[in-house]
Amino acid sequence: MTGNGTQEQAADRAAAGTGTLLLGAAPIGRPDDASPRLRAALAETPIIAAEDTRRLRRLTSDLGVEPVARVVSYYDQNEKARAEELLGELLAGRDVLVITDAGMPGVSDPGYRLVVAAVAAGVPVSVLPGPSAVTTALIVSGLPTDRFTFEGFPPRKQGERARRLAELAAEPRTMVFFEAPHRLAATLGAMAEAFGADRPAAVCRELTKTYEEVRRGPLGELAAWAEEGVRGEITVVVGGAPAPEGLSDPADLAAAVAAREAAGTPRKQAITEIAKENGLPKRVVYDAVVAARA
Structure with a gap:
């Protein structure tokens, strides 16, 4: 399907009353780091999918918010099945707010599957930005x-x-x-x-x-x-690895490949990596390895 076709499909569904998937960034520590948009979404969204419903209740209590939502659990073990259920709610015209214990849904937390499904179905997706560890x-x-x-x-x-x-x-x-x-x-x-x-x-x-x-x-x-x-x-x-000084001696090249192999990297891949890092043809590194094993 072309990009225009996908956009037209999304527009048609929006016109038909498709709900919006909201991804809300939860505070990673202090409740008062919650954004005004998250507070409003917690109070107004009809369906909230929470990684831990008990922590959600604690957060809304700390914020003085009284949700009107139907709250459902949404965690790693039920993410696949729940994503299908929540997509059905979105397609029926109901907004869904996804919130995890802390930080942004979908980043080492549930949310990714539902975003993929919503995008594929032409459902609008919106992020309520905020705290991130x-x-x-x-x-x-x-x-x-x-x-x-x-x-x-x-x-x-x-x-x-x-x-x-x-x-x-x-x-x-x-x-x-x-x-x-x-x-x-x-x-x-x-x-x-x-x-x-x-x-x-x-x-x-x-x-x-x-x-x-x-x-x-x-x-x-x-x-x-x-x-x-x-x-x-x-x-x-x-911190990232310092820029390599560059190896040229055959013994040093062979030793670098051997170190990668010892760490579990296949020899062919290790030769390719060492050659690239030192700006050398793979044949030069390969010859150095062969010579060292002779």
Whole structure:
């Protein structure tokens, strides 16, 4: 279908009374960070899909809002089925507000499936912008903000986590991660191993809350600190890889490829990456690997 066809379809459905999908950014700490638009949507939207209905009740109580909505649960385990149900409500002309425990729906929280379905069906989608742990942590970290990448939660299993971090070892942009407090020490230790113990980072805990804490330092030091135990909502910001100085000696090239292989990268891919990073033809790196194994 052409772009014009999709726009015409959306216009037809809007004219027929299609509802609007609203994605509301919830406070990540202090209730008074809620925007006026979110307050109004909580009070007026006929259907609210909440990640945790108890936390929603607490938020509306703190804000002095009395919802008129039918409130339904919308979390990871029921997201697929609930998205189909909510799309039906939207197509029937009823607005739906999606709100998660904190921050923006769809960012490591439920919401993405419903947005995709709504867009495909020509249902209007609108965002009520507001607090975000990702950008809040990035700004307060003291690390470069001109280019960054959000990596969500690292894998829980040790092997999968090591492979994922190895893939990011040469990432030049600042990286933002979420992590559970009981896994923080292990993750920081794995990051120190993959990125280097001296890589600068910041652990942001309980952002905007009473006991907000931002701990900055090299990954090795942060990993040792976290071994003592950490509580609260955690966002980790890690500096990007420094620009490579460039390898040319065959032994150094072979060693770089071997290090990538040890981290789980296939040899062919490792050769391609090392060649690209050092501005060399793949054949040069390949020959260096062969020579080292001779």
